[in-house]
Amino acid sequence: MKTANGHEIIxxxxxxxxxxxxxxxxxxxxxxxxxxxxxKNVLVTLDVTLEVVQEAxxxxxxMILAHHPPIFRPLKNLRxxxxxxxxxxLCIKHDIAVYAAHTNLDVAPGGVNDLLAxxxxxxxxxxxxETYAEPMMKLAVFVPTSSSEDLRKSxxxxxxxxxxxxxxxxxxxxxxxxxxxxxxSNPFIGTKNHLEEVEEDKVEVIFPxxxxxxxxRAMYTNHPYEEVAFDIWTLDxxxxxxxIGRIGELxxxxxxxxxxxxxxxxxxVPFVRxxxxxxxxxxxxxxxxxxxxxxxxxxxxxxxxxxxTGDLYFHVAQDAQALGLNVIDPGHHVESxxxxxxxxxxxxxxxxxxxxxxFIASEISTxxxxxx
Numbered sequence: 001m002k003t004a005n006g007h008e009i010i011x012x013x014x015x016x017x018x019x020x021x022x023x024x025x026x027x028x029x030x031x032x033x034x035x036x037x038x039x040k041n042v043l044v045t046l047d048v049t050l051e052v053v054q055e056a057x058x059x060x061x062x063m064i065l066a067h068h069p070p071i072f073r074p075l076k077n078l079r080x081x082x083x084x085x086x087x088x089x090l091c092i093k094h095d096i097a098v099y100a101a102h103t104n105l106d107v108a109p110g111g112v113n114d115l116l117a118x119x120x121x122x123x124x125x126x127x128x129x130e131t132y133a134e135p136m137m138k139l140a141v142f143v144p145t146s147s148s149e150d151l152r153k154s155x156x157x158x159x160x161x162x163x164x165x166x167x168x169x170x171x172x173x174x175x176x177x178x179x180x181x182x183x184x185s186n187p188f189i190g191t192k193n194h195l196e197e198v199e200e201d202k203v204e205v206i207f208p209x210x211x212x213x214x215x216x217r218a219m220y221t222n223h224p225y226e227e228v229a230f231d232i233w234t235l236d237x238x239x240x241x242x243x244i245g246r247i248g249e250l251x252x253x254x255x256x257x258x259x260x261x262x263x264x265x266x267x268x269v270p271f272v273r274x275x276x277x278x279x280x281x282x283x284x285x286x287x288x289x290x291x292x293x294x295x296x297x298x299x300x301x302x303x304x305x306x307x308x309t310g311d312l313y314f315h316v317a318q319d320a321q322a323l324g325l326n327v328i329d330p331g332h333h334v335e336s337x338x339x340x341x342x343x344x345x346x347x348x349x350x351x352x353x354x355x356x357x358x359f360i361a362s363e364i365s366t367x368x369x370x371x372x
Contacts, residue, residue, distance in 0.1 A: 006035030033097035128245025276326030
């Protein structure tokens with residue numbers, strides 16, 4: 001197992017939840033500290049508070065990964081006698097890096113909104129609103145037939161060939177490759193100054209444009225030839241859509257009040273606020289972690305019977321009622337589901353990369369409200 005540094009840990013995290021998924025002007029990324037230090041433990045939290053930083057110290061964590069950025073607006077001062085200033089001071093004193101993943105983690109497949117949709121038992125899940133469309137590219141590489149399978153597997157492991165809910169997708173055609181090694185060459189097959197004819201496969205795979213360097217690195221590393229013949233181009237007709245919120249269906253229809261009780265139980269909250277007729281029929285559900293006030297029109301147009309979101313404003317609730325859209329507000333803090341989800345995802349990724357690093361879900365509740 002390898003002890004990774006902060007740059008390697010964040011590079012791994014961003015291979016799943018890249019910065020370019022984030023909405024405009026979202027203050028994500030490294031906010032406190034530095035990355036050029038060994039990382040053995042990472043504390044995953046919804047918010048960064050003084051108590052959370054102390055927990056990180058107690059659990060010997062060198063990094064905190066937070067969903068809500070501790071520096072959301074530009075600082076006008078940094079007073080060490082304020083609660084936030086004390087928190088910053090403690091991080092710096094103990095050399096703890098703080099990295100924020102906000103809307104990029106909301107958008108990421110398997111991120112906050114997928115975790116919420118899964119917790120609510122939704123099926124046939126789709127994106128509520130597209131926020132990012134990434135161009136797709138195609139690689140066509142020529143390889144000896146005897147090495148074709150190994151190369152296909154290596155490209156798939158690097159992330160090529162994922163189409164919707166299918167991975168390891170590729171196409172191969174067999175033909176004859178011809179080449180003549182000249183002075184200075186070191187051929188895998190053939191002899192210098194002699195024309196060779198070899199049975200080769202043309203292997204074709206598609207991949208997101210952002211993964212181009214990674215895919216080419218896998219190709220060069222696992223191809224037997226010292227000079228690799230390949231074509232690569234951008235596809236006009238294919239993009240990979242990502243977006244905010246999710247919409248899906250329940251396995252069975254139920255009333256609004258029945259579903260509200262299910263939301264309350266499955267998200268482990270003491271209460272929910274509900275807008276709509278208690279007996280309304282609910283089957284199609286939109287969900288958006290955090291503040292979803294801007295998305296009631298989108299949820300209605302998408303055919304949702306109910307929108308599950310937090311921090312619902314009074315007048316927005318009235319607007320939803322007028323639209324005929326039911327709304328369930330379980331609070332902003334339900335996003336804390338990300339603590340366990342992110343920890344499990346990143347621990348699996350670290351294990352695959354053989355990184356000696358453990359992601360730990362914070363045990364501190366940062367919910368400021370209590371119900372009387």
